[in-house]
Amino acid sequence: MKKEVYSLCYMCSVRCPIKVTVENDQVKFLEGNPHVSGMEGSICARGAAGIGLLNDYQRVQHPMIRTGPRGSGQWKKATWNEAFDFIGERMNEIIDKNGGQSVAFGERVQLTTPIAKTLMRAIGSPNHFTHDALCRGSVRTATNSLFGYTVTQLSPDYKNTNHLVLYGRNFFEAIEVKGVRNLVEGMEKGAKITYIDPRVTVTATKAHRYWMIRPGTDLALNYGLIHVILKERLYDMEYVDRWVTGLKELQSFIQPYTPDWAEKETGIPSQEITAFARELSRDKPAVIFHYGYRCASHTNEIYMRRSIGILNALMGSMETKGGYFIKKGPGEVGEKKARKLTDQKLPEVDIIRFDKVGTPDFPLPELKFGVAQMLPYAILNEDPYPIKALINHRFDTLLSIPDTTLTKKAFDKLDLIVAIEINYSDTAWYSDVILPESIYLERLDPVHQTDGLIPQMYLQVPAVQPRYDTLEGALILKQIAERLGVGEHFSYETMEDLVRWELEPTGFTLEDFEAKGFVSYTDQQIIWDRKDNIKFKTPSGKIEFVSSMMEDADIQSFPEYEPMPSPPNGQFRLVTGRCALHTHISTQNNPYLNEIVQENVLWINTEKATELHIDNGAWVEVSSKYGSGKIKTFVTDLIHPEAVFLLHGFGHQATMAARSFNKGLADSILQENISDMIGGSPALHHTFVSVKPV
Amino acid sequence: MSNYYLYQDKKRCIGCYSCTIACKTNKNILVGPKPTDIIPVGPKLIDGVPRASYVFMPCFHCENPWCVTACPTGAMQKRPSDGIVVVATDLCVGCKSCMSACPWGTPQWNSETGKVVKCDYCLDRVNEGLSPACVTVCTTQCLHFGKAEEMTDIRRERYARTVAEL
Numbered sequence: 133m134k135k136e137v138y139s140l141c142y143m144c145s146v147r148c149p150i151k152v153t154v155e156n157d158q159v160k161f162l163e164g165n166p167h168v169s170g171m172e173g174s175i176c177a178r179g180a181a182g183i184g185l186l187n188d189y190q191r192v193q194h195p196m197i198r199t200g201p202r203g204s205g206q207w208k209k210a211t212w213n214e215a216f217d218f219i220g221e222r223m224n225e226i227i228d229k230n231g232g233q234s235v236a237f238g239e240r241v242q243l244t245t246p247i248a249k250t251l252m253r254a255i256g257s258p259n260h261f262t263h264d265a266l267c268r269g270s271v272r273t274a275t276n277s278l279f280g281y282t283v284t285q286l287s288p289d290y291k292n293t294n295h296l297v298l299y300g301r302n303f304f305e306a307i308e309v310k311g312v313r314n315l316v317e318g319m320e321k322g323a324k325i326t327y328i329d330p331r332v333t334v335t336a337t338k339a340h341r342y343w344m345i346r347p348g349t350d351l352a353l354n355y356g357l358i359h360v361i362l363k364e365r366l367y368d369m370e371y372v373d374r375w376v377t378g379l380k381e382l383q384s385f386i387q388p389y390t391p392d393w394a395e396k397e398t399g400i401p402s403q404e405i406t407a408f409a410r411e412l413s414r415d416k417p418a419v420i421f422h423y424g425y426r427c428a429s430h431t432n433e434i435y436m437r438r439s440i441g442i443l444n445a446l447m448g449s450m451e452t453k454g455g456y457f458i459k460k461g462p463g464e465v466g467e468k469k470a471r472k473l474t475d476q477k478l479p480e481v482d483i484i485r486f487d488k489v490g491t492p493d494f495p496l497p498e499l500k501f502g503v504a505q506m507l508p509y510a511i512l513n514e515d516p517y518p519i520k521a522l523i524n525h526r527f528d529t530l531l532s533i534p535d536t537t538l539t540k541k542a543f544d545k546l547d548l549i550v551a552i553e554i555n556y557s558d559t560a561w562y563s564d565v566i567l568p569e570s571i572y573l574e575r576l577d578p579v580h581q582t583d584g585l586i587p588q589m590y591l592q593v594p595a596v597q598p599r600y601d602t603l604e605g606a607l608i609l610k611q612i613a614e615r616l617g618v619g620e621h622f623s624y625e626t627m628e629d630l631v632r633w634e635l636e637p638t639g640f641t642l643e644d645f646e647a648k649g650f651v652s653y654t655d656q657q658i659i660w661d662r663k664d665n666i667k668f669k670t671p672s673g674k675i676e677f678v679s680s681m682m683e684d685a686d687i688q689s690f691p692e693y694e695p696m697p698s699p700p701n702g703q704f705r706l707v708t709g710r711c712a713l714h715t716h717i718s719t720q721n722n723p724y725l726n727e728i729v730q731e732n733v734l735w736i737n738t739e740k741a742t743e744l745h746i747d748n749g750a751w752v753e754v755s756s757k758y759g760s761g762k763i764k765t766f767v768t769d770l771i772h773p774e775a776v777f778l779l780h781g782f783g784h785q786a787t788m789a790a791r792s793f794n795k796g797l798a799d800s801i802l803q804e805n806i807s808d809m810i811g812g813s814p815a816l817h818h819t820f821v822s823v824k825p826v
Numbered sequence: 827m828s829n830y831y832l833y834q835d836k837k838r839c840i841g842c843y844s845c846t847i848a849c850k851t852n853k854n855i856l857v858g859p860k861p862t863d864i865i866p867v868g869p870k871l872i873d874g875v876p877r878a879s880y881v882f883m884p885c886f887h888c889e890n891p892w893c894v895t896a897c898p899t900g901a902m903q904k905r906p907s908d909g910i911v912v913v914a915t916d917l918c919v920g921c922k923s924c925m926s927a928c929p930w931g932t933p934q935w936n937s938e939t940g941k942v943v944k945c946d947y948c949l950d951r952v953n954e955g956l957s958p959a960c961v962t963v964c965t966t967q968c969l970h971f972g973k974a975e976e977m978t979d980i981r982r983e984r985y986a987r988t989v990a991e992l
Contacts, residue, residue, distance in 0.1 A: 337878040
């Protein structure tokens with residue numbers, strides 16, 4: 133019997149709507165949901181490789197309890213009861229001795245996140261954190277400071293844009309299917325792309341303008357652009373007059389940052405910067421300066437991302453066709469969102485967080501995500517108090533947080549490490565217990581609420597039976613809660629119970645999703661009048677160049693630019709990124725994806741490689757103050773001489789994930805754990821490395 | 827040639843390999859054979875900007891296929907109804923003559939079965955009136971498939987837009 137199931141992909145965090153063709157409980161085909169505009173069959177390579185994950189015997193098949201030292205790979209298969217009892221016994225002991233706050237929970241934001249937050253609230257811990265800081269922490273803070281919206285509430289209108297400006301946002305390799313398709317349509321209609329990156333990527337090969345910028349100096353480029361735009365009055369005056377506060381302060385701040393100054397810092401000729409500013413002005417307001425995805429590169433990240441927001445504001449591109457639209461929720465049409473488990477009455481937790489977010493030490497990053505990379509410091513220094521247990525849910529903490537050696541040292545101080553995982557991630561491998569989660573094709577997940585021009589809800593539903601002895605994340609969390617004596621907040625028995633309860637206030641039912649996989653609250657796009665009715669959520673209701681949020685926290689809106697240092701002789705700035713075949717650290721062992729991109733290589737500039745007597749394809753040792761490792765080279769003119777590059781996500785150490793075991797080198801081994809202490813992101817491109825032949 | 831035309835609009839292609847992987851999953855083959863593949867060429871600097879081409883390699887379904895002529899067992903066949911070149915797996919003895927004969931390296935060795943596997947435009951899907959797997963999933967919709975005489979060429983439309991005096 134053949135059937136078609138509409139669901140969501142979860143090979144990455146984008147969650148594209150998909151159609152799954154199933155025959156005799158086997159997935160026959162995966163494609164983009166034909167009912168969703170901008171999908172219509174399209175799916176990326178990782179999405180297509182979902183079948184490889186489903187049938188992979190190298191993923192975690194049973195609950196596992198460690199029998200040897202951590203990381204030794206000595207495990208025994210356990211029943212679910214044994215695994216939950218093991219966790220319950222140890223965690224209760226830890227909580228009795230150290231309090232609920234000694235338990236931390238880290239995850240990649242997912243549909244079960246409210247369930248995990250409920251668990252932590254229930255046991256009295258403030259220490260739920262997500263991967264967000266490692267990704268978009270600083271840019272969230274930046275757009276929040278300007279518009280009162282975080283970046284995920286802003287939606288670029290690629291289809292109608294005249295000009296898209298990308299700062300290392302490798303659009304055609306870090307793929308979001310709808311975005312890519314809309315941009316390709318836009319290009320067909322004449323949209324131009326300017327791409328700025330120290331490295332030539334696929335995106336560079338599709339761009340109309342490419343600048344190999346000196347690494348880390350994008351902020352200087354933007355200051356040069358803003359200088360020209362203000363001096364030559366190239367901005368959208370009507371829009372800026374109506375919506376912007378702090379233009380005068382920006383004008384006086386930007387005086388010294390001329391295009392000639394920017395040329396010295398960035399290496400981009402000043403006349404090209406000026407010409408670019410004029411071109412953008414002709415293209416405005418249908419211009420997108422892209423805020424970026426993984427925006428966690430430098431300690432001044434907050435100011436770099438704010439400069440992008442300032443440029444968008446000057447072009448009048450916010451809430452503009454071909455620019456950005458603010459995403460609207462069902463409240464805009466008088467409807468209700470789905471309920472979340474955290475909407476229940478839960479105990480208040482009035483204890484400082486491990487990362488001190490929300491205190492004067494770290495006032496601006498969002499409380500709901502926290503700052504993940506502070507965890508090793510909190511554990512090691514027992515500051516603000518001891519953390520003794522950690523649950524990682526689909527978050528490979530060891531390879532995500534920079535400085536793996538430091539993170540491992542912190543792990544060694546923990547009395548209990550639990551992984552809820554589908555893969556043998558490095559973190560799962562170093563845990564005490566692994567609780568295997570069913571994958572997206574096997575499980576019903578909580579409701580996926582999507583705000584946008586048309587607010588909608590999507591469901592991820594099971595297409596087939598679980599292949600192995602795995603459970604849904606929300607049921608795993610419920611079981612843990614019961615073992616910790618807080619089960620009363622988890623009043624669902626099955627996933628269906630939970631989803632029906634979530635949907636209750638919305639007026640939609642589970643059955644409403646069957647026909648197309650989603651429901652819409654309205655069929656009319658909700659667009660605000662950009663002349664008169666944009667609801668910016670800053671205290672002033674305007675775009676705040678001088679941010680009251682920052683000034684209130686005694687943080688300057690316009691600090692003086694600090695030059696980006698060049699690496700000392702013989703060293704390089706380590707730059708990392710993504711390719712189209714892998715999602716972060718999670719897909720390297722997928723048989724299909726592994727076949728095409730099996731390991732990472734170190735990109736190094738030809739001239740520099742010649743000086744160091746390094747041949748293309750040769751093994752080299754890369755080392756920083758924090759660690760070192762061996763990797764093969766790719767000697768090329770396609771990278772700036774100050775930088776070396778490697779793909780994130782390789783160098784896995786779990787032997788049971790045999791295809792990816794020991795293939796390539798993990799960037800986190802080399803990186804320093806240092807952060808943008810205002811925006812909240814780690815500075816993943818801060819580290820200098822040496823490279824020598826082996 | 828076959829009655830069909832599979833056209834890759836290289837201007838749109840971003841070399842993401844969703845075609846290659848969907849092709850393999852539809853044929854239920856794991857590591858090794860790639861009945862369709864993307865071969866990146868470049869990047870090279872052209873007029874000061876880096877340019878690359880991501881060339882899609884399916885089977886061309888030739889008028890007089892070298893592989894069919896070379897096959898000693900009659901496994902490699904050209905379907906009379908529409909000209910699709912397809913290998914009848916039960917007749918394939920794994921002699922690899924087709925692999926040697928094909929000028930473009932299209933037939934692939936499947937070590938799991940000890941037989942050859944190749945692009946057949948996803949015969950199972952075409953028989954159901956669907957497009958091949960690669961065309962269906964293409965991220966940028968750069969792959970187009972249909973009866974040759976029914977297909978419009980995007981290049982003509984694109985050129986028309988550039989010369990239209992509007």
